[in-house]
Amino acid sequence: MIEVKNLCKCYGDKKAVNDISFSVGKGEILGFLGPNGAGKSTTMNILTGYISSTSGQVLINGVDILEDPIGAKANIGYLPEIPPLYVDMTVDAYLNFMYDLKKCKLTRKAHLKEICDICKISHVRERLIRNLSKGYKQRVGLAQALINNPPVLILDEPTVGLDPSQIIEIRTLIKKLGKNHTVILSSHILPEIQAVCDRIIIVNKGVIAADGTASEIADKLTNEHKMTVRIEGTKRTTEDKNEIVSALKAVDGIKYVRADMEREKGVYDYDIESEDEVDVRRAINSLCRDKGWNILMMQLSDMTLEDIFMKITTGDITAVKADEKKKVSLDDFNISIQGGMGLDESAEQAEENNEIDSSEEGGDK
Numbered sequence: 343m344i345e346v347k348n349l350c351k352c353y354g355d356k357k358a359v360n361d362i363s364f365s366v367g368k369g370e371i372l373g374f375l376g377p378n379g380a381g382k383s384t385t386m387n388i389l390t391g392y393i394s395s396t397s398g399q400v401l402i403n404g405v406d407i408l409e410d411p412i413g414a415k416a417n418i419g420y421l422p423e424i425p426p427l428y429v430d431m432t433v434d435a436y437l438n439f440m441y442d443l444k445k446c447k448l449t450r451k452a453h454l455k456e457i458c459d460i461c462k463i464s465h466v467r468e469r470l471i472r473n474l475s476k477g478y479k480q481r482v483g484l485a486q487a488l489i490n491n492p493p494v495l496i497l498d499e500p501t502v503g504l505d506p507s508q509i510i511e512i513r514t515l516i517k518k519l520g521k522n523h524t525v526i527l528s529s530h531i532l533p534e535i536q537a538v539c540d541r542i543i544i545v546n547k548g549v550i551a552a553d554g555t556a557s558e559i560a561d562k563l564t565n566e567h568k569m570t571v572r573i574e575g576t577k578r579t580t581e582d583k584n585e586i587v588s589a590l591k592a593v594d595g596i597k598y599v600r601a602d603m604e605r606e607k608g609v610y611d612y613d614i615e616s617e618d619e620v621d622v623r624r625a626i627n628s629l630c631r632d633k634g635w636n637i638l639m640m641q642l643s644d645m646t647l648e649d650i651f652m653k654i655t656t657g658d659i660t661a662v663k664a665d666e667k668k669k670v671s672l673d674d675f676n677i678s679i680q681g682g683m684g685l686d687e688s689a690e691q692a693e694e695n696n697e698i699d700s701s702e703e704g705g706d707k
């Protein structure tokens with residue numbers, strides 16, 4: 343559906359986007375996660391034809407955005423970081439205006455009604471946009487992106503600046519839209535992306551640092567790379583400790599060993615780091631068997647995606663590519679998602695009440 347190849351964007355000598363490649367399949371909800379300044383908006387602006395790339399290629403549904411911008415853009419609904427709203431228009435006038443601008447051929451009345459129903463803005467259609475709450479403005483922005491029913495939706499930080507109940511509301515809406523659209527959503531907030539997306543691309547300093555499901559990314563970085571092993575030697579003295587450290591260091595694939603505290607009488611924990619992609623657990627096992635040592639505990643370091651994100655964005659880790667074929671559900675990943683999705687109905691109700699309660703000082707009636 344979307345194919346991005348070796349995309350680069352320079353501002354002067356600054357590389358805002360540096361050789362980014364990825365593809366997004368039909369019906370996927372892809373999260374673009376990265377700290378401020380990572381290059382998310384720049385990438386999205388190129389994907390949607392708002393700005394041109396310095397080099398690289400973007401294909402939307404097989405259509406090159408540079409060769410046929412109108413054809414490519416017909417496939418995309420875009421909600422930029424700052425929604426392009428004309429605040430002195432009513433919601434209805436604005437959506438009709440956007441309908442004309444996009445030269446939409448679908449039946450006007452029915453199509454706009456459907457979009458307003460999906461975005462739950464039917465009851466504010468006659469209101470001036472400037473008098474709407476931020477959450478409602480965002481929904482109008484989303485409604486605008488849905489005009490012409492594009493197969494691809496690109497949403498840049500759609501929940502930024504919203505309160506928690508509005509955030510849940512927009513998340514729920516995006517998930518719903520994900521059933522019928524390919525969605526790319528950006529955020530600098532991890533739980534945001536985790537709550538909504540099937541797949542995550544972590545960008546940092548203009549490059550892709552990780553690509554995969556949450557569990558794939560976590561697996562890739564945690565499994566086998568770092569572990570703690572508690573080994574009982576034969577003498578149960580510090581002599582054991584030195585011997586065990588040297589023997590572990592000699593194991594193929596182990597690049598770092600450190601003896602930790604004495605955990606049981608004469609028994610130490612050893613922090614072990616292995617080369618990427620090398621699983622050293624079996625080798626440690628057979629070493630201990632040969633030496634007559636006992637493994638009393640073996641624990642893989644359980645980094646959360648939060649830890650990984652922190653590590654990537656603070657520069658401890660540079661790049662991870664997850665196995666393309668492996669599909670694991672987000673639920674497999676053991677992180678609590680902020681703001682339970684079960685709250686959506688009440689959150690929605692609360693916002694609706696707010697909307698109804700807020701006075702009409704702007705005089706749009």
Ligand code: ADP
Pocket residue numbers: 353357358376377378379380381382383384385
């Ligand atoms: P993000 O959306 O991930 O926060 P951006 O794509 O907005 O990041 O920005 C990426 C980098 O490019 C930042 O360092 C930003 O300062 C720089 N940048 C973005 N737009 C421009 C511009 N028009 N001129 C110069 N530098 C820019």
Ligand code: MG
Pocket residue numbers: 379382383384423498499
């Ligand atoms: Mg941005």
